[in-house]
Structures are given as structure tokens and as C-alpha cells.
Amino acid sequence: MTHTTYDELSKKMKEVRLLSNCSSILGWDMRTYMPSEGIEQRGEALSTLGKITHVKMTDPQIGKLISQCSGLEKIQQRNVELWKRDYDRETKIPADLVIRLTKQSTKTEGKWYEAKRKQDFGLVKPDLEILLELVKERAQALDAEKPMYDVLLDEYEPKMTAAGINSYFTPLRDGVIKLIKKYQDAVADNPPDISIFDKNIPVDAQKHVSKWIMNFLGLPPNRSRVDEAEHPFTTGYAKDVRITTHYQEDPTAAIYSTFHEGGHALYNLNTPEEHWYTAVGDTVSMGIHESQSRFCENIVGKNPTFLKNFYPNVVQKYMPAFQSVDTDTFIKSVNAIIPSKIRIYADEVTYNLHIILRFEIEQDLIAGKISVAELPSIWNDKMEKYLGMKIENDAEGVLQDTHWYAGLFGYFPTYALGNIYNSQMLATMKTSIPNWEEQLASGDFSKIRNWLVSNVHNKGSLYDPIDLMEKICNQPPDTKYFLDYLNEKYRSIYNL
Amino acid sequence: MTHTTYDELSKKMKEVRLLSNCSSILGWDMRTYMPSEGIEQRGEALSTLGKITHVKMTDPQIGKLISQCSGLEKIQQRNVELWKRDYDRETKIPADLVIRLTKQSTKTEGKWYEAKRKQDFGLVKPDLEILLELVKERAQALDAEKPMYDVLLDEYEPKMTAAGINSYFTPLRDGVIKLIKKYQDAVADNPPDISIFDKNIPVDAQKHVSKWIMNFLGLPPNRSRVDEAEHPFTTGYAKDVRITTHYQEDPTAAIYSTFHEGGHALYNLNTPEEHWYTAVGDTVSMGIHESQSRFCENIVGKNPTFLKNFYPNVVQKYMPAFQSVDTDTFIKSVNAIIPSKIRIYADEVTYNLHIILRFEIEQDLIAGKISVAELPSIWNDKMEKYLGMKIENDAEGVLQDTHWYAGLFGYFPTYALGNIYNSQMLATMKTSIPNWEEQLASGDFSKIRNWLVSNVHNKGSLYDPIDLMEKICNQPPDTKYFLDYLNEKYRSIYNL
Structure with a gap:
């Protein structure tokens, strides 16, 4: 029965x-x-x-x-x-609220396009105000007892709270700022040259490298594919999972999009087959998802030991324009700590400050501590404080991301959670695969992939994200591992 | 209200x-x-x-x-x-019959694949027998008063009856056989050389020609696209209509698939926009659809005057391997009357006999005059009688098409109806565009396309197919026009 x-x-x-x-x-x-x-x-x-x-x-x-x-x-x-x-x-959520939210977020996103093009936040402000109220109304409907921001967070990262995020992000911010200061002089003495990437590489050559990365990561052609899209993304389920990348003048855009989306795809492909089409057979959260994509993008794709093989044997082979650039220069430039005004172009270190800035602002916005009208000035102040960047117009400031204008509040923290999770996973993985970097250097990702599959992907949604981290690492998430990972990496790059 | x-x-x-x-x-x-x-x-x-x-x-x-x-x-x-x-x-149709039919046709089609591979009709016979009974049960459920075959026909060609088809197909069969006999000697004296097509043309060159044809036909890139599929087809609706073609060693496979599917696409793209998403905004029938695809494929794509321009300026340009073949040879070979065992490889003339054969057999099958077990021998006898072809095994005989094994009875006649319809449309069109062939020779399809759009495509499903033909041509469908068209064409090719 x-x-x-x-x-x-x-x-x-x-x-x-x-x-x-x-x-x-x-x-x-x-x-x-x-x-x-x-x-x-x-x-x-x-x-x-x-x-x-x-x-x-x-x-x-x-x-x-x-x-x-x-x-x-x-x-x-x-x-x-x-x-x-x-x-x-x-x-x-009442049906009429669903409809009002869908309509308002579509409308607001449309206005955002226009506002960004015209570099004028004022054009989208009235609609963003309406949308914000609807988002809050929705959070209230979901759970009137809990703080609204926690309700929103929970949708992307189940069981996560603002207090939990704060406990990770406070040491993250301090540690990252300290790291930037520490390497300030070394970077100034030996400045990375990102102009080496402006090579106008033919799309076909970039496609070959993307295919190489797909194959290296272990994405089977009979269950996956790579195509081109303006904004790279991963989609699909079970036996049909697809990534997209984009081919630009700077080929590292395609290379690291492919590594990043490839990480997402590996996760989607390897949830437990016996539970497909049930809840357990799905991936568990945005944070864990991002941990897998950034594992492939940063921990693997930007790893100096890996690059010592990948750069001469793949990049230089398919893109002869790089033959005048030596391996060390490429490693330093790919890992350059250079603050950017734009999140998606940020390096592995300063990226986290972009997320923390958004997390702080959206928390205050939801709590009613700041108004929509104040967003641009608060944004610009924080950019100056955290990254020393002077924002000249809203398009490179508060209008740069689409998330808020699509009604996505509570989503941004998962991007940095991914970094925290994956470096802690790496620390655990090292105990069973101590020679993981040698494996990468020899062009073999299989042992590392198998570890991710059996410890992360194969768990599907069996555990909530924090519980999953505890199962994998025998302790709750801790920012320490990410800071250790960054410090060790930059110590090795700059021989300090 | x-x-x-x-x-x-x-x-x-x-x-x-x-x-x-x-x-x-x-x-x-x-x-x-x-x-x-x-x-x-x-x-x-x-x-x-x-x-x-x-x-x-x-x-x-x-x-x-x-x-x-x-x-x-x-x-x-x-x-x-x-x-x-x-x-x-x-x-x-009772829900349980829908399910039984879906399951049985999926199963039968699976068996058909195996039977065709193993050249053994016996393997699919028992399942085809069950499927046939279900198809008849379905026809009974739809209308127990009407002859079953008419009920089936009506699904693909509304208001069409077996008697109507017979009135077209009897003169069609006689006329085509007469035509074949008439040109027998001329063809023997000046035999077409279809070996000229075995050129192993690079896929890229074939893709360029496909794009050229898309552009020539007037399929806008912002509303259509061409891709590759094993069996070419057209799909999509309104502002997003897609064709597929296939690239083989013989480039005419791609060329004429693109013309054919392009004709289908033009129809789908040009149904009346003000009625899209209603019944009137859809195409009207398989026969009218096929009339448009075969108009582009045969009346346009194989027209000698058109080929005098298309062949040197497009085929020879993109496919230098054809530089040793002169235009007249190409025209004769593309229009060669060479009986084939396989319907989809048949020429414009003998193609109709393949359809008539299927029409006769499926009518008798539905009426219970012949049994499934007799299908191979009846098939082989008719092939010998109509086309003089000796069938060696079922794979090149009764197993060659998937239709019956997918439960599609009453579908085949629409392929030949398309020829009858489109040549009659052509006769009408000539009165308003007397220089239509000169237009084609100058690489301009726009006036012809506009005529098709306003007389056929734009009518959507406003009229049933026979009524539509009467509206366009001021008279009911008549096989005479197709036979006149064929006779005129071959007279010009063979200067008789």
C-alpha cells in the first residue's frame, strides 16, 4: 500500500x-x-x-x-x-504573486538592458523598487517567521543562513585583503602582462582546445557537447548534458569558460543514476555546483604544475601565436591579481571581494536598511574601499550584473561558497591523492575526477550542502582552507 | 459573450x-x-x-x-x-487504443529496423499484423460509416477519397508508362551518366551550396536555418522554421534535399501571420505541403533553364571537381529516367509508379483483400510489372520504407498528389509570370515565390486542399498538367 x-x-x-x-x-x-x-x-x-x-x-x-x-x-x-x-x-506562493513576479522581473530585466546601455541606473530604479517589494512579499509568503534574507538564501543553498555566510565571509574578506597586500610588492617587481592574451586567435583553434579540455575532464561525446553562447552556461540532465563557451579575441575566455562549465557538466552527468528523476538524483545546491565548476576552472585549470604541461602541449600547439610567450609568463598572467571593476573578469583572489560587496548590499536592501535609490553610491563606495576602484558610471558599477534585476537576491553568495567548499574538498582529496598535481602534469584527470564523482557528484541530493561538506571533510565548512590554498599557490608562483 | x-x-x-x-x-x-x-x-x-x-x-x-x-x-x-x-x-479514439497503438507502432518500427538489416520480412510480419488491426480499429472508431481507407486518407489529405485518388492515379500511371516508352530510344541513344555524381565533394563546399539555395529560395537567416540529419526533414513554425539536409559523396543528395526541404520551409514560414496559432494559420495538408517541396526540388531545381545558370555559377564554382562535366551532361543526368528499386532514389518520372504501387497495395490490405503475409510477393510482382525491376530481397523491396511499420497507412498518395498539384499550379502561374524560366535563369526566385506565397502559403488552412486547388486554378485537380509538364520537359531535354 x-x-x-x-x-x-x-x-x-x-x-x-x-x-x-x-x-x-x-x-x-x-x-x-x-x-x-x-x-x-x-x-x-x-x-x-x-x-x-x-x-x-x-x-x-x-x-x-x-x-x-x-x-x-x-x-x-x-x-x-x-x-x-x-x-x-x-x-x-499565491498564484497571482507568481504571475506578478514573473511579469515584473521580465519587465525589470528589460529596463536593465536599456539602463546598462545608457549607463543610467535611474531608468531601472522604479521597476527595481517594485520588484524588490514583490521578492520580499514572496519571502514572507514562504516563511514569515524567518529573517527574509535567510528565506531567500535557502532557495539556492538549503539550510544556509546569513549568519553562516558571515562566519565564512568575514575571515574571507580579511584573508584576501591581507593576501593582496602581501603580494603587492612581488607583483609590482614582476608585473604580470595580461596583454599577452590579445592574440585574436582563430575560432577553430579555440574550438580544438575546448574539445581537448572536454576530453581531458572526461566529458563523453555520447553524453555531452560543447556549443557557443554569448554567456556561457551548462544545462541538461542525466545522459544529455551540454556546456556552452564563447570564442573571443582573448582565447583564455573560451579556455576557462570550458573548464568552468565542464565542472558543472561533470556534476550533472554523475549524480547517482539509480536515483535519476527523483530528488536525490539531482545536484544539491548552487554552492556545491559552483565548487565543482571553480574546481575545474581554478584549482585545475590555473594550477601552475598543470599549466607546465597544458600550456606548451595544448595552448602553444593549437595557437602558434603564443610561441613567443614562455610558460612562466603565461602562468603569472593567468593567475594575475589585478583588481577589476567587473566581477566576471576578476581574478581568483579579488573575485571574492566582488561577492562580499554584493552580499553586504543585498542583505541591507532586504532588511530595509538601505533604499534602492542609494544602491549606486553605496556600490561605488564599497568598490573604492575593497578594491580601490573608482566607478565612473553605473554600467561598470551597480548595473553590471543581471541578477537583482531578474529578482535573484541571495544568489551571489553561492559563487564564493563554491571557492570555500572546493578548497576544503581539495585538502581532503590530497590525503588520498597526494600526487594530484603530478597526475595533472601528466595530463591525467581520472583519479581526481573519480574522487569528485564518488565524494560529491554521486551523493546527489542525499545530504544538504553543509552536511555533505561534513561527510566529505569530517568537519563543517571553514574558510581557512581557501586562504591556505591561495597563499600556497601564490607563494609558489612568486617564490616567496 | x-x-x-x-x-x-x-x-x-x-x-x-x-x-x-x-x-x-x-x-x-x-x-x-x-x-x-x-x-x-x-x-x-x-x-x-x-x-x-x-x-x-x-x-x-x-x-x-x-x-x-x-x-x-x-x-x-x-x-x-x-x-x-x-x-x-x-x-x-479511446485512450487505451491510443496507448496500444503508440506501443505497437514503436515496437513494430523497432522490429522493422532489425528485419531490414537482416533482409527478412518474416521478422516483422507478426507485429505488422497486430499493428494493422489496431490501425483499422482506429479508423473504425473515427468513422464506422465510411470506408476505412478513406478515413485514413482524410487524416493526411482532408476530404480526399480513394475514388478521388484513383481518378488521378489511373491516368498518372498510364501517362507515365507511355512517357517512359516514348523516351526509351532517345535515352538509349544518349544515355545519361549518373556516375558523374560520384565526386566525393568536401562537406564544406556542399554547405556553401546549401546556403546559396536557402538564400536563393528566400529563406531568411533570422527566421530559418539549415542543419544536418540522417533523414532530411523540415520542422518549426511561424518565425522559426528549420530544414535539415545530408551531405553524401554524391552532392546532388544535399542539393535536392535542400531544395525540397526549402520548399516545405517556405510554406511553413508564410502561412498567414495574422492567423498564427489558430487552425487557419497552419498549413493545410500533406499533399499541398509536398506540392511546395517538389515545386522547389523538381520544377525549379531540375529545370534545364535554371540549371544553365545554377550549374556553372554555383555547382562548378563551389565544386571544382565538376569542371570536367559540361552543363548539358549535368542537366541530362539530374533528369535521367532510370528506374530504381528504391523510392527515395527514383527520378521525377518513375517516382510516381513507386507511389501508385504502395497506394494499390495498402488499399487492398486495409480492405482485407490481401494479407500481411502476401505483402513481399505482391510487392515484388508489381515492381517487375511497373518498373521492370527484379527485387532480390525484402530490404530493397517491401521493407524499404518505414511508413507502414510506423502505422502510417494512407500517407503515401500525398507524395504523388504533390506532383499533380504543383504542375497544375505552375500552369496557372505561367499565365501571370510567362517569363518564369527567364527569372530563374537570372537567379531571381522572388516573383515565383511571391506567387506561391500569395496563392498557396498565405491561404493557410482557409480551404480544404481540393477547394484550395479550385481557388488557385479555377478547376479541380487534374493529372493532365503533370503529364504535360513532364512531356514538355523531356521533349526539351531530348529535342524531340
């Missing part, structure tokens, strides 16, 4: 999962191959599909089945717990 | 149309870019989407709205009439 109830529930949830897979692939198509005029039609098709998925997900029958399940095995229990979490979330 | 009813109905039907667009694009992806291992997952996703679309289409609320509509304008009335036709069809 109970078995039948659980099976019926699983069947309904599989249907929802399949529909969301349809939306993913249609979204992928929209950003890669769709003829440009198809955009409006696709918007309507995706919104129809989205509405149907929402109706299926909030079917009262699902609530009933959830409440009737009993006598389950451990993994079945976990599935029901996760499904209940999603069901409660979806049903708590 | 009535206005609201119609609007509500339109909204529901638009939703169905958008869902079927989602399925089309996911089907396109499956046949072009999807990693091979994704097939099972995609099958499940498409079947989930199919079930949802069916539920939406058979929603009793739609039946109610249809019956409540009144006081409509002419086009609204036509929409309601077409929606009722679809609704009645979808609701008349």
Missing part, C-alpha cells in the same frame, strides 16, 4: 523532472541555434511549459501522497522530504 | 499549438545535435509532452466552447470548424 503511494508519487515527480528537462533543452536552443526572430514565440512556449510544470508540481494529489507515505527506506524518506520542501514552497 | 467564448477557445488552442511547437523543436534537436545516449530520456520527455498535449486537446471544456460559439465571422467559423474536426478525431 505504502509502496504504491511512494511509486505513484515518484511517477508524478518524474513527469515534473522530464518537463523541466524539456524547458532546459528549449532554453539551450534559444541561446545557441534558434533563429533570432524566434525569441517571442519561444518565450510564449517556455512560459506555457512553465505554467504546466507549476500546475503539475502543485497538484493537491502530490501533497496528499506525500502525507500518506510511510514505512519508507532511508533514501525514499529523503526523497519525500525533498519533494515536500519543493511542494510546500511552490504551494505557499 | 460569444466573442469571449471564441477568445477562450482560441487561447486554449494556442496553448496546444505552442506545446506541439515544443515537441517539434525537441524532435529537431534529437535528430541533429543531441548526444546519442540521450535518446531514451528524450523519448520519455516527448511522450510526457505528447500525453499532456493530448489531455489539453481533448479537454471537455474545448468541446463545450466549440458548441457554444455563435455569431462568428467567416474566418472564425472556419477555425471553429477545423478545431471541431481535430477535437472530434482526438476524442473519438
Whole structure:
């Protein structure tokens, strides 16, 4: 009887999962191959599909089945717990609020495009104010008891709180600022030359390198593919997972996008197959996802030992224009600590300050401590304080990212959590693969990949992210490992 | 009140149309870019989407709205009439029959692959027998009063009957056989050399020619695209219509697939925009669709006057291997009347005999005059009688096409109807564009395209196919025009 109830529930949830897979692939198509005029039609098709998925997900029958399940095995229990979490979330938000939010975020994102182009925050301010109120209304509907920011965070990183993030980000900020100061003189004595990347490399050569990276990471061609999109992303599920990259004059844009998205793809491909189409068979959180992408991008792709092999044997081979640049120069430039006004162009060290800045601002905004009108000036002040950058206009300041204008508040911290998680994973991994860098130097990622697969990917959503970290590392997340990792890396690059 | 009813109905039907667009694009992806291992997952996703679309289409609320509509304008009335036709069809078939049919046709098609590979009809015979009974059961459910074959035909070519088809196909068969005999000696004296096509042309050169054809036909890059698939097809709707072609050693495979699918695409792109997402905004039938594809493929793409320009300026330009073959040889070889065992490789003349053969057999099969077991021998006898071809094994005989094994009976005649329709359209078009061949020779398709758009494409589903033909040509379909077209063409090629 109970078995039948659980099976019926699983069947309904599989249907929802399949529909969301349809939306993913249609979204992928929209950003890669769709003829440009198809955009409006696709918007309507995706919104129809989205509405149907929402109706299926909030079917009262699902609530009933959830409440009737009993006598389950451990993994079945976990599935029901996760499904209940999603069901409660979806049903708590009034239908009219969903519609108002969708419309307002679409409208605000449209205004954001215009505001960014015209470098004028004022153009999007009134809509952002309305959107912010709707986002808060939604948080209230989800849980009126909890602090609103914690409610928002929980959607991207289950069980995470602002207090938890603060406990990671405070030492992160201090440690990163200290590291920047420490290497200030060494960097000045031996300045990295990022102009070496302006090579105008042919797209075909960049495509060859992307394919090489896919193969190196272990992304099988019969279950994955790489295409081009303006903003790189990863999508797909189970046996069909796709990454996109972009080919620019500076080939490191494609190289590191491919490493980054390749990391996301590995995770998507290796969740536990026996639990696919159930909640446990999905990836667990944005933070853990980002830990995998940044593991491949930074810990692997920018590792000096790895680069000593990859640079001459792959980069120089496919891109002869680099033959005049020696390996050490490339390593220093790829790992250059050079503050940027723009988050997505930031280096591995200063990147975290961009995230901390956003985290601080969005917390205050949600708490009502600051107003939407104050955003540009607060943004610019913090940029000057944390990164010493003077913001000249809103396009390179508060308008640079789309997240807030799409209604995504509480999302940014996961980008830095990924760094914290993955360096701690690395510390644990080193105890079982002490020669991990030699492996990379020999062009072999398989042992490292296997470790990630069995410790992270294969766990799917069996544990919430913090619990997963404890299972893997035998201790809760701790920023120390990331700072150690950075310090060790830069010590080796600058021989200090 | 009535206005609201119609609007509500339109909204529901638009939703169905958008869902079927989602399925089309996911089907396109499956046949072009999807990693091979994704097939099972995609099958499940498409079947989930199919079930949802069916539920939406058979929603009793739609039946109610249809019956409540009144006081409509002419086009609204036509929409309601077409929606009722679809609704009645979808609701008349019991749900369990839909499931049994889907399962049995999937199973039979699987067996067909195996049977074709092993050249053994016996392997698929038992499943084809079951499938045939289900197809007949379905026809009975749709309309127990009408002859079963007419019910099946009506699904692909509304209002068409076996008697109607017979009235076209009898003179078609006689005329084609007469034509073959007439040119027998001329062809023997001056035999076409199809070995000239075995050139192993690089795929890139073939892609350039495909792009040239897309541009020539007037398929705008912001609303269409061309990709590669094993079996060429066209899909998409409104502002996003896609064709596929295939690149083989013989480049005419790609050239004529692109012309053919380009014709389908032009039709899909040019249905009346003001009626998109309603029934009137869709293409009307398989026969009319095929008339457009074969117009571009044969009437345009194989036209000697057109080839006098296209061959030296496009084929020879992009494919230097053809520089040793003169224009006249190419024209004769592209238009060679050489009987083939395989329908899809048949020339413009003998192609029709392949269709007539299938039409005769499937009619007798549905009527119970012949059994599934007799299919191979009856097939082989007719091939010898109509085309003088001796079939050595079932793979090159009754197993060559997938249609019957996928449950598609009544579909084949539309391929030949397309030829009958388009040559009659051509006869009408000539009265307003007498210099149509000169236009083609100068590389200008715009006037011809505009004629097709305003007379055929822009009519959408406003009229049933036979009525549409009467509107365009001021008379019902008549095979005479196709035979005249063929005779005139071959007279000019062989100077007889």
C-alpha cells in the first residue's frame, strides 16, 4: 500500500523532472541555434511549459501522497522530504504573486538592458523598487517567521543562513585583503602582462582546445557537447548534458569558460543514476555546483604544475601565436591579481571581494536598511574601499550584473561558497591523492575526477550542502582552507 | 459573450499549438545535435509532452466552447470548424487504443529496423499484423460509416477519397508508362551518366551550396536555418522554421534535399501571420505541403533553364571537381529516367509508379483483400510489372520504407498528389509570370515565390486542399498538367 503511494508519487515527480528537462533543452536552443526572430514565440512556449510544470508540481494529489507515505527506506524518506520542501514552497506562493513576479522581473530585466546601455541606473530604479517589494512579499509568503534574507538564501543553498555566510565571509574578506597586500610588492617587481592574451586567435583553434579540455575532464561525446553562447552556461540532465563557451579575441575566455562549465557538466552527468528523476538524483545546491565548476576552472585549470604541461602541449600547439610567450609568463598572467571593476573578469583572489560587496548590499536592501535609490553610491563606495576602484558610471558599477534585476537576491553568495567548499574538498582529496598535481602534469584527470564523482557528484541530493561538506571533510565548512590554498599557490608562483 | 467564448477557445488552442511547437523543436534537436545516449530520456520527455498535449486537446471544456460559439465571422467559423474536426478525431479514439497503438507502432518500427538489416520480412510480419488491426480499429472508431481507407486518407489529405485518388492515379500511371516508352530510344541513344555524381565533394563546399539555395529560395537567416540529419526533414513554425539536409559523396543528395526541404520551409514560414496559432494559420495538408517541396526540388531545381545558370555559377564554382562535366551532361543526368528499386532514389518520372504501387497495395490490405503475409510477393510482382525491376530481397523491396511499420497507412498518395498539384499550379502561374524560366535563369526566385506565397502559403488552412486547388486554378485537380509538364520537359531535354 505504502509502496504504491511512494511509486505513484515518484511517477508524478518524474513527469515534473522530464518537463523541466524539456524547458532546459528549449532554453539551450534559444541561446545557441534558434533563429533570432524566434525569441517571442519561444518565450510564449517556455512560459506555457512553465505554467504546466507549476500546475503539475502543485497538484493537491502530490501533497496528499506525500502525507500518506510511510514505512519508507532511508533514501525514499529523503526523497519525500525533498519533494515536500519543493511542494510546500511552490504551494505557499499565491498564484497571482507568481504571475506578478514573473511579469515584473521580465519587465525589470528589460529596463536593465536599456539602463546598462545608457549607463543610467535611474531608468531601472522604479521597476527595481517594485520588484524588490514583490521578492520580499514572496519571502514572507514562504516563511514569515524567518529573517527574509535567510528565506531567500535557502532557495539556492538549503539550510544556509546569513549568519553562516558571515562566519565564512568575514575571515574571507580579511584573508584576501591581507593576501593582496602581501603580494603587492612581488607583483609590482614582476608585473604580470595580461596583454599577452590579445592574440585574436582563430575560432577553430579555440574550438580544438575546448574539445581537448572536454576530453581531458572526461566529458563523453555520447553524453555531452560543447556549443557557443554569448554567456556561457551548462544545462541538461542525466545522459544529455551540454556546456556552452564563447570564442573571443582573448582565447583564455573560451579556455576557462570550458573548464568552468565542464565542472558543472561533470556534476550533472554523475549524480547517482539509480536515483535519476527523483530528488536525490539531482545536484544539491548552487554552492556545491559552483565548487565543482571553480574546481575545474581554478584549482585545475590555473594550477601552475598543470599549466607546465597544458600550456606548451595544448595552448602553444593549437595557437602558434603564443610561441613567443614562455610558460612562466603565461602562468603569472593567468593567475594575475589585478583588481577589476567587473566581477566576471576578476581574478581568483579579488573575485571574492566582488561577492562580499554584493552580499553586504543585498542583505541591507532586504532588511530595509538601505533604499534602492542609494544602491549606486553605496556600490561605488564599497568598490573604492575593497578594491580601490573608482566607478565612473553605473554600467561598470551597480548595473553590471543581471541578477537583482531578474529578482535573484541571495544568489551571489553561492559563487564564493563554491571557492570555500572546493578548497576544503581539495585538502581532503590530497590525503588520498597526494600526487594530484603530478597526475595533472601528466595530463591525467581520472583519479581526481573519480574522487569528485564518488565524494560529491554521486551523493546527489542525499545530504544538504553543509552536511555533505561534513561527510566529505569530517568537519563543517571553514574558510581557512581557501586562504591556505591561495597563499600556497601564490607563494609558489612568486617564490616567496 | 460569444466573442469571449471564441477568445477562450482560441487561447486554449494556442496553448496546444505552442506545446506541439515544443515537441517539434525537441524532435529537431534529437535528430541533429543531441548526444546519442540521450535518446531514451528524450523519448520519455516527448511522450510526457505528447500525453499532456493530448489531455489539453481533448479537454471537455474545448468541446463545450466549440458548441457554444455563435455569431462568428467567416474566418472564425472556419477555425471553429477545423478545431471541431481535430477535437472530434482526438476524442473519438479511446485512450487505451491510443496507448496500444503508440506501443505497437514503436515496437513494430523497432522490429522493422532489425528485419531490414537482416533482409527478412518474416521478422516483422507478426507485429505488422497486430499493428494493422489496431490501425483499422482506429479508423473504425473515427468513422464506422465510411470506408476505412478513406478515413485514413482524410487524416493526411482532408476530404480526399480513394475514388478521388484513383481518378488521378489511373491516368498518372498510364501517362507515365507511355512517357517512359516514348523516351526509351532517345535515352538509349544518349544515355545519361549518373556516375558523374560520384565526386566525393568536401562537406564544406556542399554547405556553401546549401546556403546559396536557402538564400536563393528566400529563406531568411533570422527566421530559418539549415542543419544536418540522417533523414532530411523540415520542422518549426511561424518565425522559426528549420530544414535539415545530408551531405553524401554524391552532392546532388544535399542539393535536392535542400531544395525540397526549402520548399516545405517556405510554406511553413508564410502561412498567414495574422492567423498564427489558430487552425487557419497552419498549413493545410500533406499533399499541398509536398506540392511546395517538389515545386522547389523538381520544377525549379531540375529545370534545364535554371540549371544553365545554377550549374556553372554555383555547382562548378563551389565544386571544382565538376569542371570536367559540361552543363548539358549535368542537366541530362539530374533528369535521367532510370528506374530504381528504391523510392527515395527514383527520378521525377518513375517516382510516381513507386507511389501508385504502395497506394494499390495498402488499399487492398486495409480492405482485407490481401494479407500481411502476401505483402513481399505482391510487392515484388508489381515492381517487375511497373518498373521492370527484379527485387532480390525484402530490404530493397517491401521493407524499404518505414511508413507502414510506423502505422502510417494512407500517407503515401500525398507524395504523388504533390506532383499533380504543383504542375497544375505552375500552369496557372505561367499565365501571370510567362517569363518564369527567364527569372530563374537570372537567379531571381522572388516573383515565383511571391506567387506561391500569395496563392498557396498565405491561404493557410482557409480551404480544404481540393477547394484550395479550385481557388488557385479555377478547376479541380487534374493529372493532365503533370503529364504535360513532364512531356514538355523531356521533349526539351531530348529535342524531340
